[in-house]
Amino acid sequence: xxxxxxxxxxxxxxxxxxxxxxxxxxxxxxxxxxxxxxxxxxxxxxxxxxxxxxxxxxxxxxxxxxxxxxxxxxxxxxxxxxxxxxxxxxxxxxxxxxxxxxxxxxxxxxxxxxxxxxxxxxxxxxxxxxxxxxxxxxxxxxxxxxxxxxxxxxxxxxxxxxxxxxxxxxxxxxxxxxxxxxxxxxxxxxxxxxxxxxxxxxxxxxxxxxxxxxxxxxxxxxxxxxxxxxxxxxxxxxxxxxxxxxxxxxxxxxxxxxxxxxxxxxxxxxxxxxxxx
Amino acid sequence: xxxxxxxxxxxxxxxxxxxxxxxxxxxxxxxxxxxxxxxxxxxxxxxxxxxxxxxxxxxxxxxxxxxxxxxxxxxxxxxxxxxxxxxxxxxxxxxxxxxxxxxxxxxxxxxxxxxxxxxxxxxxxxxxxxxxxxxxxxxxxxxxxxxxxxxxxxxxxxxxxxxxxxxxxxxxxxxxxxxxxxxxxxxxxxxxxxxxxxxxxxxxxxxxxxxxxxxxxxxxxxxxxxxxxxxxxxxxxxxxxxxxxxxxxxxxxxxxxxxxxxxxxxxxxxxxxxxxxxxxxxxxxxxxxxxxx
Numbered sequence: 001x002x003x004x005x006x007x008x009x010x011x012x013x014x015x016x017x018x019x020x021x022x023x024x025x026x027x028x029x030x031x032x033x034x035x036x037x038x039x040x041x042x043x044x045x046x047x048x049x050x051x052x053x054x055x056x057x058x059x060x061x062x063x064x065x066x067x068x069x070x071x072x073x074x075x076x077x078x079x080x081x082x083x084x085x086x087x088x089x090x091x092x093x094x095x096x097x098x099x100x101x102x103x104x105x106x107x108x109x110x111x112x113x114x115x116x117x118x119x120x121x122x123x124x125x126x127x128x129x130x131x132x133x134x135x136x137x138x139x140x141x142x143x144x145x146x147x148x149x150x151x152x153x154x155x156x157x158x159x160x161x162x163x164x165x166x167x168x169x170x171x172x173x174x175x176x177x178x179x180x181x182x183x184x185x186x187x188x189x190x191x192x193x194x195x196x197x198x199x200x201x202x203x204x205x206x207x208x209x210x211x212x213x214x215x216x217x218x219x220x221x222x223x224x225x226x227x228x229x230x231x232x233x234x235x236x237x238x239x240x241x242x243x244x245x246x247x248x249x250x251x252x253x254x255x256x257x258x259x260x261x262x263x264x265x266x267x268x269x270x271x272x273x274x275x276x277x
Numbered sequence: 278x279x280x281x282x283x284x285x286x287x288x289x290x291x292x293x294x295x296x297x298x299x300x301x302x303x304x305x306x307x308x309x310x311x312x313x314x315x316x317x318x319x320x321x322x323x324x325x326x327x328x329x330x331x332x333x334x335x336x337x338x339x340x341x342x343x344x345x346x347x348x349x350x351x352x353x354x355x356x357x358x359x360x361x362x363x364x365x366x367x368x369x370x371x372x373x374x375x376x377x378x379x380x381x382x383x384x385x386x387x388x389x390x391x392x393x394x395x396x397x398x399x400x401x402x403x404x405x406x407x408x409x410x411x412x413x414x415x416x417x418x419x420x421x422x423x424x425x426x427x428x429x430x431x432x433x434x435x436x437x438x439x440x441x442x443x444x445x446x447x448x449x450x451x452x453x454x455x456x457x458x459x460x461x462x463x464x465x466x467x468x469x470x471x472x473x474x475x476x477x478x479x480x481x482x483x484x485x486x487x488x489x490x491x492x493x494x495x496x497x498x499x500x501x502x503x504x505x506x507x508x509x510x511x512x513x514x515x516x517x518x519x520x521x522x523x524x525x526x527x528x529x530x531x532x533x534x535x536x537x538x539x540x541x542x543x544x545x546x547x548x549x550x551x552x553x554x555x556x557x558x559x560x561x562x563x564x565x566x567x568x569x570x
Binding site: 022026117150275 | 285373385392402406413449452468504505508550
């Protein structure tokens with residue numbers, strides 16, 4: 001084992017401690033101030049509330065159409081991720097097992113081309129295309145998420161499926177399974193780890209995304225997602241910041257709960273995904 | 278091979294598997310790129326019923342415009358600050374986190390929390406902290422530069438925006454570096470110790486070469502994130518004050534939707550496209566060489 005000097009250990013612990021403070025302090029400030037009114041908050045940002053108040057939460061949950069935005073965000077994230085989790089493995093399986101054929105190889109490189117294109121290039125034309133197709137709504141946003149998930153998804157899955165052994169599939173075919181059954185009964189189970197990575201990456205993207213909802217949904221308040229609501233809240237509640245903090249905290253709360261439960265898998269999955277793309 | 282036994286039905290299944298993806302991708306990605314490049318050669322303002330083709334006029338006027346050069350310069354500064362901030366912080370954090378013995382999993386989990394939070398959410402939180410907390414600290418320490426929110430001054434706004442971006446963007450590279458550190462063989466350290474290598478020498482000649490592949494990945498991801506960034510600057514400053522935080526992402530958005538220069542904004546996007554494509558090619562070149570793998 002590596003023996004470490006005392007100096008290095010002290011420096012290391014100080015750095016980690018500073019890092020922890022830097023990460024946790026903003027979160028602490030947000031959470032602690034959601035339980036205060038403005039008068040209490042003005043006495044000190046860091047202080048515990050003298051009296052725990054839930055007025056901000058009551059106001060958030062009863063006014064502002066909060067539940068409409070939460071519902072929109074949930075529908076978009078859930079429907080989009082289901083479609084993403086079906087379409088990406090399906091096309092990747094077809095490509096991976098037919099890579100020797102011209103069509104599939106061409107499709108692969110056609111879709112991988114997207115890796116070179118920054119989002120800003122398609123952002124403006126998309127607003128026009130979506131307007132013309134009458135898709136400036138939640139359905140349109142879901143379709144876009146599925147379309148834009150493909151480059152990274154196909155890139156991740158094709159290599160992964162090619163690395164899976166063929167023997168199990170061969171055996172299944174001898175038992176009389178056709179391609180569709182091989183996919184649903186066998187491949188579907190073998191791609192689990194990669195699928196988990198894709199789902200975590202893309203759910204976080206859909207839930208936290210600001211850019212696409214801003215482009216597509218900002219004009220119709222009934223279609224707002226939670227990030228749009230938070231952003232528009234800024235202008236409305238810039239003075240009432242404990243209220244604003246309540247909105248911010250409530251929006252990240254579901255993600256933090258899921259993270260607390262599955263952090264090990266989430267970290268591993270996201271790291272693998274980042275290295276892949 | 279199986280292709281001999283492949284039935285027509287199976288061939289059809291494979292083909293059908295590709296159809297939804299190819300159709301969606303063609304309409305909403307490839308077609309969009311073509312339309313965008315096409316717009317960049319017109320004089321369309323985004324609303325009028327008709328437009329004319331004007332060749333490279335948009336590109337010409339961009340390169341003659343000092344605001345656009347300013348935007349490019351701000352983008353470069355933003356990307357550089359982000360890369361320096363993220364790479365140094367994440368490398369140090371990974372080395373520190375990797376060597377602790379107690380509460381390692383918990384500490385690691387806390388350091389990854391920022392990756393869970395949306396860019397807009399965290400920007401809005403820091404907006405309040407900058408506005409309400411920084412002046413208090415400035416007064417306490419007697420530093421006049423901190424007497425107001427750093428976002429309000431053209432001198433400090435860019436650093437303040439990048440700071441928020443770094444706060445969030447450090448999490449992922451830290452974990453990637455930690456994964457990279459697992460690939461360094463432990464016995465190399467032992468023999469280096471026997472040869473009397475110092476801690477720094479061990480880092481320089483053993484750890485660093487083994488980290489090179491992960492270093493490249495993190496570098497490329499961060500450069501791309503820096504050049505294409507939007508959320509943080511948009512939520513914190515909307516590009517101000519005095520365009521000091523107008524990165525190219527903000528400029529494209531503002532020109533298209535606020536300044537009625539839709540086709541000009543498309544030309545800006547195409548320029549960004551060329552920059553990113555070149556970077557991607559360099560990335561492929563570098564990663565095919567690699568370090569110790």
